[in-house]
Amino acid sequence: MSDAKTPGPDAPETPAGALIAPKTATSSDRFGALSRSTLLRHTLFALVGFGLLLLLIRLLSDYRNTQLAPIALTTCAAAGLTLLVGLSGQISLGNGAFMFVGAYTTALLLEHWHSAHGNLQLIAVFAAAIVVSSLFGGIVGVAGARLRGPYLAGATLALAIGLPQIVNYQHLSDKLGGNNGVVVIAPNPPAGWDIYRWRSVLCCAAAVIVLWFLANVAHSRIGRSLRAVRDDEISASLAGLSVPRLQVLAFVISAGCAGLAGGLLAVVSLVAGPGAFPLALSLGLLAAVVFGGLGSLAGAVYGSIVVTLLPQWSQDVSSALNIHSDKITNNIPLVVYGVVLAVAMLAVPNGVQGALLRLRGLALSRLRR
């Protein structure tokens, strides 16, 4: 399809942007049971993907693993956001706040719950982080279901800015450590594992599970209902769907994913502090989603790679240029970030995933001719 046909933002187009594409006639005959069971297929690909990631983690140096882990955990949050924005049609500028909730849940549980189970305990703690942030997401979702477009954007924006400052509230600052944050006491990696590789494994496993889960949700009845709500709320409710309930559910899922990302961030950076959750984080997540391709899980991966590496890369460039003014050096990353996103939006308005699909379409039609 061409850009000229792209509908406005109120009715996001399906093929390039959606979590699922229309079924192609050929595939179901070729793979038998595998194509008939979505769950089985997703599980298989998740396992293969995780295997490849393990291989990659093994190959990468410690330093590169410290970059891979943030990419993977950003993927968790961005994938959750792409479900909210791309599939349910709601906007959130505040998913960093859900990460904040997840990070502090993780940090406080690890601080106060002493257990000898090490990494098993960590899994339980992450589960708790998901539950707590999902609950919080549910509350925000209830408010959000009453708001539309810019009002919802404004409300979630306020959340992203305001919530991390709760640590300075005088009755909580003892527990939450104020601006200095809470030191995270993470369990040691299993014997024989290097700490940086182990953190990468944790984050990549979480990312694969989140992608697997969301791919299944998108293919399920919930996914179809969410798309119906996104495309036309009135006709969705005429068809018997509870629009507010579905909208809240999208917030719950999205917040849960962000909460897990926050918990991982706390364990990777060994600190949960408000400084890790600036507004730029929430906006970066949205940028990742839009850059990768709204509503596309693969797009969330591309987007996360870009928003994680681009600031680091531009910082390296600015320090390599040896500019002696801190005012300039500190702002170069932001400028590069903005320029890349602006260029990407002009060149590939459907995101990276949209562009890739379009290229593939062009190539296929060329072949058929």
Added chain:
Amino acid sequence: MRTTRIRLLAGGAVLAIAATACGGSSSGGGGGGGGGASGGTTTGVTSTTISIGSTQPLSGPAAPGYSEIAPAAKAMFAYINSLGGINGRKINYTYVDDGYNPTNTVSQTQKLILNDKVFSIFNALGTPTHQKVIDSLNQQKIPDLFVASGCLCWDNPSQHPMTFGWQVDYTREGKILGDYVKKNFAGKKIAYFAQADDFGTDGVKGLDMEIPTSDVVARATYQPGNINIASQVAKLAKADVIVSFSIPAYTALLKLNLLKARANPQLVVSNVGSDPDTLIGLLEAFAKQGGATVKGSDLIQGIVTDSYMVTQADPSNSWIQLFKKVHDQYAPKLPMDGNVQYGMAAAWTFAEAVAKAGKNLTREDLIKAVESGLSPGFGIVPFAFSSSSHAGYTGAQVGIIQGTTIKLVGQPQTTDDTSGPLTPYTTPQAPAPSGVPTG
């Protein structure tokens, strides 16, 4: 359904490629691990260079003033390198910005160790920031020399054998300031203003050892980054004397808020929060933001503070002359203030430790060299360094801000970080050598 599968796979593949694609650029700072004559670790050392790194607040709430420290240290290393370096090796100093944000400190420190492969961390700045990386540095056995903070937490040789303080710790400093307050402001109403972390807590601990608790009428803390301190100042304004363990930005905010509350108590400020030039700049900048005009230099006269180094109030001192020479030659754009002197002095001590560690430099040798004791350099009191103490300067001398310098009064005093007495230190300072520091 094939599209979905391809997308999922493509996603994984891109993740893989992107991470490997950027994997080629890592070029370490020199020789890999192992191989020293004594069998120690020589990462970051070549026959002609030593790579060291640091995290510094080049932006963020602690940047005013403190952002000058690392460039100043770099200038001192440039001076030492121009004289041939230490044992034939030039010191390459890389410092990166953490914005005084602990999360950034962790990632930036990892980068220095894993990507830049530094030999040692040097003068990393900040209590709340550096506390987040101290365990991992020690686990990896990376020298963590002369942390730019006076927290007691750096002096723990059994748990953190690689970490050393440098400046006087806040508890010793609190005792010396407290002793001065007790003797000079007896019977006055005293109040404390402190940063809400180990910086403030350690300082107040020292103050409480000297000042009778009954004289303290108010205690308030602030969170760095949260610039509204009106409610704290409302509590403090009734005092005659306010002792403040604050970074410069909060010393300035305290003074301006007091001005607004029409209160003019005597301020007694920790060394790290009292650099005159920094305070003048901050007072005028903050007042301007609030739509007012103040003359910063008028507001700081008579503030009581302390110093463990010679100050620019004594321009004939050989160390101050060295400071001026390096400043004019290698960092003429930096101000001539206490922060710049601090950076140069810490760099000097580091160079001395490297010289003392000998020709076949290893990480283990560097630690041994510091533990065998170092000369005070710019300092007017000795270091505590030994195998049982990793604390830096053991005392300080009270000073009063006059003009734009700190005029030292009385005598330097040394003490410990517990209930030990304050002892006058009478050994005169050794003059600055003309060449590089020697072992």
